[in-house]
Amino acid sequence: MIHDILAQLDNGISALQTLRYVDTVQPFFYRFGLMGYDEDTYDALYWVIIGVLEIVVTYAALRPLEALRPVEAWHDRKAVRADVIYTWIAKLGIVNIAFFFILQPLFDHWQSLMAIYDVPNIDLESIWPGVTDQAVVSFLIYLVVLDFFGYWYHRWQHRFGVWWELHAVHHSQQQMSLWADDRNHLLDDMIQAAFFAAVSLFIGVQPTQFVVLVAVGNFMQSVQHVNARLPYGWLLERVIVSPAFHRRHHAVGYGHEGTRYGCNFGVLFPWWDMLFRTASWNRTIEPTGIRDQLPAPHGAARSYGEGVIAQQWVCVRAHRDASARKTFPRRWRDGLSAGDASNLKS
Numbered sequence: 184m185i186h187d188i189l190a191q192l193d194n195g196i197s198a199l200q201t202l203r204y205v206d207t208v209q210p211f212f213y214r215f216g217l218m219g220y221d222e223d224t225y226d227a228l229y230w231v232i233i234g235v236l237e238i239v240v241t242y243a244a245l246r247p248l249e250a251l252r253p254v255e256a257w258h259d260r261k262a263v264r265a266d267v268i269y270t271w272i273a274k275l276g277i278v279n280i281a282f283f284f285i286l287q288p289l290f291d292h293w294q295s296l297m298a299i300y301d302v303p304n305i306d307l308e309s310i311w312p313g314v315t316d317q318a319v320v321s322f323l324i325y326l327v328v329l330d331f332f333g334y335w336y337h338r339w340q341h342r343f344g345v346w347w348e349l350h351a352v353h354h355s356q357q358q359m360s361l362w363a364d365d366r367n368h369l370l371d372d373m374i375q376a377a378f379f380a381a382v383s384l385f386i387g388v389q390p391t392q393f394v395v396l397v398a399v400g401n402f403m404q405s406v407q408h409v410n411a412r413l414p415y416g417w418l419l420e421r422v423i424v425s426p427a428f429h430r431r432h433h434a435v436g437y438g439h440e441g442t443r444y445g446c447n448f449g450v451l452f453p454w455w456d457m458l459f460r461t462a463s464w465n466r467t468i469e470p471t472g473i474r475d476q477l478p479a480p481h482g483a484a485r486s487y488g489e490g491v492i493a494q495q496w497v498c499v500r501a502h503r504d505a506s507a508r509k510t511f512p513r514r515w516r517d518g519l520s521a522g523d524a525s526n527l528k529s
């Protein structure tokens with residue numbers, strides 16, 4: 184049944200894709216002599232339509248909850264504006280479009296090399312015929328496998344200095360909302376897209392499944408950032424990442440600091456945090472952000488920029504400022520008390 188629904192949805196989106204393509208894209212490309220790109224653009228358009236649908240569904244589902252049951256009451260939502268722009272950039276597939284033009288030829292090349300040299304890639308669906316080749320089962324397996332890589336990708340974002348400076352764009356939001364998930368450095372978005380496409384290629388994810396995996400993952404991550412009280416309860420909280428769990432990851436003094444450079448790195452499932460002992464179940468509502476954003480003496484009142492362009496440049500400046508790079512980790516370590524460290528293991 185799920186298969187039928189997805190097939191219907193796919194048909195609808197494909198029809199819309201063809202319509203938009205014939206009406207808008209093709210005349211434009213003919214006019215400017217860009218027909219060499221038309222096939223890639225046709226594929227990219229599919230992502231654009233999925234992205235718009237995602238925004239509409241996410242907003243309709245989560246905005247009423249933010250209005251009715253906010254975790255934090257804000258004087259205004261000015262700080263959220265940049266995140267709305269990030270969401271449109273990400274969901275309209277600007278990164279994906281760049282991905283299609285720049286990385287897709289590279290991946291096609293890899294794929295043909297893998298075929299020529301007979302490089303074995305894992306075919307999860309053939310592991311248990313009759314079970315793992317069922318669409319729902321293989322979908323869940325892919326979701327879990329990709330999430331495992333997602334956990335480690337996220338841990339590395341916090342572990343390595345330059346990478347953290349990119350990821351700090353995401354953590355510098357002190358007003359988390361349904362829009363906050365896509366607030367990322369665009370370079371990091373590109374690296375992430377390449378990383379997950381490579382993993383997906385290796386484990387044999389079909390392109391149609393990849394689209395659904397990304398859409399489901401995106402929705403779950405928007406929910407995690409919502410500024411609304413959503414009590415998941417003991418069990419559900421241990422099955423999927425809850426807003427409270429992810430909020431802890433964004434909490435000043437917890438999420439990024441500590442002996443393991445933070446806690447609650449899980450992207451969709453908290454299982455990897457439980458397995459690798461980086462989970463914190465403490466639900467105390469803490470302010471979110473990065474310690475050096477706090478006013479002195481707790482922090483350095485550092486600004487990570489208010490608009491998208493400023494935020495994209497901050498990490499470049501930080502990278503040039505070698506002295507800043509050296510002092511931040513020590514300050515983070517010093518800022519962590521014994522009590523904080525024990526919370527990490529609870």
Ligand SMILES: [Zn+2]
Binds near residue numbers: 337340341350354432
């Ligand atoms: Zn993070």
Ligand SMILES: [Zn+2]
Binds near residue numbers: 353408433
């Ligand atoms: Zn987040």
